[in-house]
Amino acid sequence: MKLSFSAEDEAFRAEIAAWMRDNLTGEFAKLKNRGGPGDEHAFFEERRAFERHMGKAGWTGVGWPKAVGGRGAPLSHQVIFFEEYARAGGPGRVGHIGEGLAGPTIIAFGTEDQKRRFLPGILSGDDLWCQGYSEPNAGSDLANVRTKARLVGDRWVIDGQKVWTSLAHVSDWCFVIARTEEGTSGHKGLSYLLVPMNQKGITVRPIQQMTGTSEFNEVFFDGAETAAENIVGQPGEGWKVAMGTLAFERGASTLGQQMAFRNQLDEIIAIAKANGRARDPMIRQRLADAWIGLQIMRANALRMLSKAEGPELPREAYVSKLYWATWHRDLGKLAMDVLGPEAEIAPGSPGTYDLTPLQQLFLFTRSDTIYAGTNEIQRNIIAERALGMPREARA
Amino acid sequence: MNFAFTEDQILIRDSARGWLGDFAPASHVRQVMATAEGYDRALWAEVAAMGWTGLIVPEDLGGSGLGFVELAILCEEMGRRLYPSPFEATVVLAANALLAVGTDRILDRIATGEITATLGAANATGKVTAVRNGDAYHLDGVLRHVPDGARADLILVAAELDGRTALFAVDGAAPGLTREGLASMDQTRRPAELRFEAAILPASSLVSADAGTALATALDRAAAMTAAHAVGAAEQCLEMTVEYTKGRVQFGRPVAGFQAVKHQCADMALAVETARSAAYWAACVADDMGHNGDGTELALAASGAKAWCSRAYFDCAATAIQLHGGVGFTWEYDVHLYFKNARAIEAVLGDPASHRERVAGLIGLDELAEAAQ
Known part of the structure; x- marks a missing residue:
């Protein structure tokens, strides 16, 4: 067990740090620290250009195997890449759903044809992806998917609705779980389809959130189509593939997310020092606790990632979502408490609603403990799968 | 960077968990915590024989020369069983402190299990001052909450000497030292109060004048x-x-x-x-x-x-x-x-x-x- 990095790792760190320093300049300079959660609209086209720029330089798919065009970086390099990217203030990645979810799923479960067809577009930054999982009646109970797909000739025809779909309005493709076997319910009879977004059968409607901004969308499928071969796994295996995708959410990119958290915490600490709140013993306790908690989040992620891939998910992996979401939500409140009365004041003039990044943090982190499995669902999963306690009764 | 146990570390963990599960179950804890001494000497001899007391002691001093990850593994497994023993005082505090000050002394005797030891420094409350007197040192003061302070064979004491923090190795039977074991709410631990009243120590008891x-x-x-x-x-x-x-x-x-x-x-x-x-x-x-x-x-x-x-x-x-x-x-x-x-x-x-x-x-x-x- 060793937490320190080797000289070779440090050389790699210097390489990516230098690349970020040399490339997040000129037309891209304004992208620094922009486009994160709650700020996903900022400079979208420019961020897309930066994604392509990264792709050309070989900085997309860092953890993907070389055989499919990735960098094939070992774990330590992946950790370093995501940390240095965020440390440099790298903008919110527009291709993260493709790189982190769709791509790994296709690599793990897809056909050779699908790999050839879809992976290059993800790596180049040309194809953006979104995730079609949740529905109005399939939130925590994700298996209650009602969106239907039926095979008509050589096309899947899809009808239904998805919701909370990040980036749907700008995406080229969506991976959709749809019910393909009539009369089935729950986990059975679902399939995992890859659906092009630019077609008349699909309507995207943004959801205005409590932040005033719209990171999430509703997506309506009304006779939408995709080619018969655009199914990952066999018909009826959609649940298995979808769960595989969710497992990729625990990849090395979480280290980048944590570095972004670090930047936020540093900003809050700087404010506390500037406005004198750093003298308040209670605020000191909370800031120290947040700092410690973030170090532990990193250690927990490194522990999870360092485990040889066994058949059983380690307990530290089960707790990670509940942990980071709750920590981040608490950070949002801490930011407001450090700012005091000034926390209330927004830029702009009365009647407008344009929040500061910390106000966005405070409001947006209310969603952290809800999306990708609410805290309550996470606790069920931990209790049932990690601790072996009885499962919830299902109707 | 590899934040997972090595095969050797897994071996240490598994053998410690197995041994403690077999020999230090709750019945054992309950039995020894109700005694004045607070631990089982025969079992402690086995702990030393397994090399646990010498885990972090360098090999040339009779130890295994392992590190704090390995020591943490043992501490975790002992914590799991609440194993009552002089381990924390002797190894986690005393051996660790001796390694930190960079001395070769005493460590070999800890490694073999010949002696138990403890540390009375900032981990205890109170204060001890030392004065040099010819070839000897005089110590005065009171330390409270010293783990195993009444039963350890040797006590490492931090004392103020010439404006610095010096470290002395004090025999439990040193003249001028009174040791009182304190009954505690958690019966698996044995805190003590140590009273130094013009305790006279030979010059050789000074381990470090600036520790x-x-x-x-x-x-x-x-x-x-x-x-x-x-x-x-x-x-x-x-x-x-x-x-x-x-x-x-x-x-x-x-x-x-x-x-x-x-x-x-x-x-x-x-x-x-x-x-x-x-x-x-x-x-x-x-x-x-x-x-x-x-x-x-x-x-x-x-x-x-x-x-x-x-x-x-x-x-x-x-x-x-x-x-x-x-x-x-x-x-x-x-x-x-x-x-x-x-x-x-x-x-x-x-x-x-x-x-x-x-x-x-x-x-x-x-x-x-x-x-x-």
């Missing part, structure tokens, strides 16, 4: 090891609770099936796993910095881990009592042993609030901007 920095390092490493103890004990609280609630039937079904119970167990699992990450983080930093070097990183990791893990342990022990219901409040069930130990562990080597305050200073919260002065 302040080394002792700070040693206490940080000890805090990291205590954090590991907390992890093992907290996990045992979780395991006991899951086991008990699965077997306890009310309303016609195991109470483990109720979400109100499951969610509290999930929160315990979160506390245990994050605490484990914290303790291993601190142990790794202790190894990375060796026995000297800039102590800031170690201070942050040790304080972070001690604050986090001891709180996690207390929360888990408290939840374990609650979820055991009435029997959790009885002497018969083991939960109270952990609950009491959890409170003691919170307090030793600095409580969570003091460690957080230390972190607050170290991350720059004392450097207020000019406008805020």
